[in-house]
Amino acid sequence: MFTPVIPFSGLAGWRFLQRTYDTQFEALNTSAQQQRATDYFTENIAKVTSAEDLVSDRRLLEVALGAFGLQDDINNRFFIQKILEEGTVGDDTLANRFADPRYAELSRAFGFGAKELTQVRISTFAPDIIAKYQANSFEIAAGAQDETMRVALYAERELSQVAALDASNDTKWFTVMGQPPLRALFEKALNLPKAFGQIDIDQQLTVFKERAREVFGSDDLSTFSDPAQVQDVITQYIARAQIDSLGTGASSTSIALMLLQS
Structure with a gap:
């Protein structure tokens, strides 16, 4: 697995990471492990017809959760299935009861809930999810070197x-x-x-x-x-x-x- 190069801590490290981001980002996402994950998602996500289908395929679920920074929930299949099946229409749905909005974003993106339209067959769906997954994967890899860099990269992407x-x-x-x-x-x-x-x-x-x-x-x-x-x-x-x-x-x-x- 590609490891980002962050030769300095603090602001010097952040400036270096900003200057080299595009090159390092490409290196991560052209690595064999990353390409296997994204290729599999591209080839198989349109076959999914329900939340149960998604959580039953660990390789698909890994990308789906990783796109929203929820990769730590990979083993909480029943919980994620319920998040997806209830959707986000209504304040009482499970996803909407969490302070962390990423669960609602995940549920809304896939559209498996009642009164929602399943999104997985839309042509732009897989590329959008993969782009999020790749960004989050780089942030995780950077955070393994220096957690402040992960937070900074996430903020640069999400705060605006x-x-x-x-x-x-x-x-x-x-x-x-x-x-x-x-x-x-x-x-x-x-x-x-x-x-x-x-x-x-x-x-x-x-x-x-x-x-x-x-x-x-x-x-x-x-x-x-x-x-x-x-x-x-x-x-x-x-x-x-x-x-x-x-x-x-x-x-x-x-x-x-x-x-x-x-």
Whole structure:
């Protein structure tokens, strides 16, 4: 399996990964293991007629879940089948009851639920799912080298989409809070403590917005539809993670020097 090259930690590593992303992304997705997975999905997904068919084929399910960052649920077949079969029409469906919106996105994408149209035979379906799977696979591979890089790559891909949602600002914040990578991004960028997630969810929303106003000048998540703003929060996140990794023994001078060199 291809391993991304990330020769530096912190901001220097992030800048290197950005410069070499296209080349490294292609190298991963032309590897034999990756091609076998995507070729199998392309050749067989249109044969699937139900959620049960999908969860019964581990190779198809691996790509399907991987496309939405839900690969850790690969062995939870009954749960995923129920997510898919109930669909997303109605607030009481299982997918819609989760704070993490990726379950609803998975269910909606396949369309196996009641009152929904199955999507797997649409010509653009397999390429779209595979593109998501490839992006997530690269993020996982990068995260095996440095978890901050996985979070940063995910944010670069997804944050602007959350920002552009046709929804209230609070709904967007709840979406961020429900997606583990985006939550990790903002918790670190806003310098929130590890125990922060244990307080009441509405209190968390208030704190997120207050800290965003202090750090970014606004709590309006729609500002992150601008790629430059996305890079700002990623930089803030990686810089704080880099400082934390130095430990309490590092002087302010050495921290400043490292960040300048990055």
